[in-house]
Amino acid sequence: MPTVEKITIALTKEIADNVRSAVDAGDYASTSEVIREALRDWQLKRTSQQEQIEHLRRLWDAGLKSGSAGPLDMAEIKREARKAHVAR
Template sequence: MPSSETISITMTPEQLRAVRESVEAGEYASTSDVLSDAVRLWQRRRRDDAERLNVIRARIRRSLDDPRPALSLEEVDAHLEALFAQAENDASRA
């Protein structure tokens, strides 16, 4: 098991109460276990956020590297109008 280090943290009374209630309810063995779980969740969220950001960056890069010519505002409007008309037509058939 990796070595551990003792730290001091400051929590609001509500946060501390929630941690203690969780331990008292038997959800965790100790406050340390609660906080370790919270840090693991925080790390997972950061990884997930980084992955989503990488996907967004890749999409932006593909868009910037797209060799097709840019559309004018009028072309975009016409394309959107056609898509909306098709969606309305499909909805009326259903």
């Protein structure tokens, strides 16, 4: 088991009440368990966001390396967009 480090956090009354309610309802054994689960979820979300950013960077780089798309005809772009919108 990893080493445990104790820290202190400040929560709004509403969040603290929700944490205690979850423990009182038997959903969690302790308030620490609630916070640990919330932090694990936060870590997963953060990791996912970082992976998405890296993916977008790779796509951006690939787009730049692919060269110019050539001249753009705005009238044609608008026609295609309207056609796609109507098809929905």
